Amino acid sequence: MTRAEFAKMVSLAFGYAPGASSQFADMANTxxxxxxxGLAKAEVINGYPDGTFRPSKGVTRAEAAAVLARVAGLGVIKPEMTTDWAPGYRDVTATHWAYVPVEVARRLDVVPLHFGLVFEPDRAATRAETAYMVRAMADAQFARGQVTGVNKTDAIVNVKNVAGNAQVLQLAPDVVVYRNGVGADIESIKKNDNVYAVGDPYGQSRFLIAEGAVTKEDITKKVSALTDGIITPEQVEALSRGKWDEARKGMSPALAGRLVEMGLTDEEAEALLTQDWARLPALGQTRLAEALGSELGVAPELVEALMARDWSAARNLAELEAAEMLLSRFLQMQ
Incomplete structure (x- = not known):
């Protein structure tokens, strides 16, 4: 199945209007x-960085999944919004460019069963595989409307759909919920929220995307997401109240690791987390001495003694340095 053939299949299956002209350099008069x-205008397909579409190239399994995720209106889900997901395939982990669309396809039961636990994202999709995936997505259920009520016990969201009719959304046990762009749950859905749901052919919503009035919970979750989950929403909320000790519980190990990755030493990270401000200047001086010592080729202790104007210590260290240098040169001559 070529990329051109797949584009035609998707266009006809989902009723996209044909486009008059193509933005791709290699599509004119084809x-x-x-x-x-038409699909490019609807932002369903992408070309390559060089401005081509490469219509004769075989469509890969990953590309097919990416297109169908956009068809489902779930292209809004970004990698940073999936930190709590677990990969369903051994060869498509969170670092893969197609991780999100592949997981979307899996959760909507769009992926052929014979794929098993290995997706093989770069493998050319066969006609049978693309036909299966397109048909499965066509059988998915879509709903859009305004929330009129939420039954948290039965996992039901009542909405007034765009046609003005009452509609019941039955959420799947593993439903993925987002509210105002951050991960949420049914507890977060509010009356009058505008929601978009994508479900399987059996009537269970697998994805629910809601937008509504911004709450304090939205803000804390957003800030937590910006830290890649190192600081939890609860800790963000505690920090907003000035409760540093409460926020620090359970946060120190992960945050200390991040500070070290940013270039701080273990001691500096610990001093920051324990708010030991008195230790920080001394630690900074030590780091400067280490850097200068490395640059000058002398012991950091000697540089630190000179910086502190500890002439007695500096003289002793200098003598030790000279002795070590002479010994080193002597050994090299042997």
């Missing part, structure tokens, strides 16, 4: 131009 142009 039979697939209207289909590719």
């Amino acid at each position: 039979w697939a131009q209207p289909y590719v142009a």
Whole structure:
């Protein structure tokens, strides 16, 4: 199945209007131009960095999943919004460019069963595989509307859909919920929220994306997401109240690791987390001495003694340094 053929299949299956002209340099005057142009306008397909579409190239499994995730309107899910997901395939982990769309396809039961636990994202998709995936996505259920009520016990969200009719959304046990762009749960859904749901053919919503009035919970979750989960929403909330000791519980190990990654020493990270401000200047002086010593080729202790104007210590260290240098040169001569 070529990329051009897949574009035609998707365009016809989901009713995308043909486009008049293509933005891709290699699509002019080709039979697939209207289909590719229409999907590109709808932001369903992408080309390559060099401005080409490469219509004759085989569509890969990962590319097919990415296109269908956008068809489902779930292209808004970004990698940073999936930190609590667990990869369903051994060869498509969180660092893979197609991780999100592949997981979306898996959660919507769009992936052929014979894939098993290995997705093989770069493998060319066969006609049978693309036909299965497109048909499965076409059977998915979509709903959009405004929340009129939430039954948390039965995992039901009542909405008034865009046609003005009452509709019941039954959430799947493993439903993925986002509210105002951050991970949430049914507890977070509010009356009058605008929601978009994507479900399986059996009537269970697998994805629920809600937008509504910004709450304090939204803000704390957003800040937590910016730290890649190192600081939890509860800790963010505690920090906002000035409760440093409460926020620090359980946070220190992960945050200390991040500070070290940023270039601080273990001692400096510990001093920051324990708010030991008195230790920080001394630690900074030690780091400066280490850097200068490395640059000058002398012991950091000698540099630190000179910085502190501890002439007695500096003289002793200098004598030791000279002795070590002479010994080193002598050994090299042997």
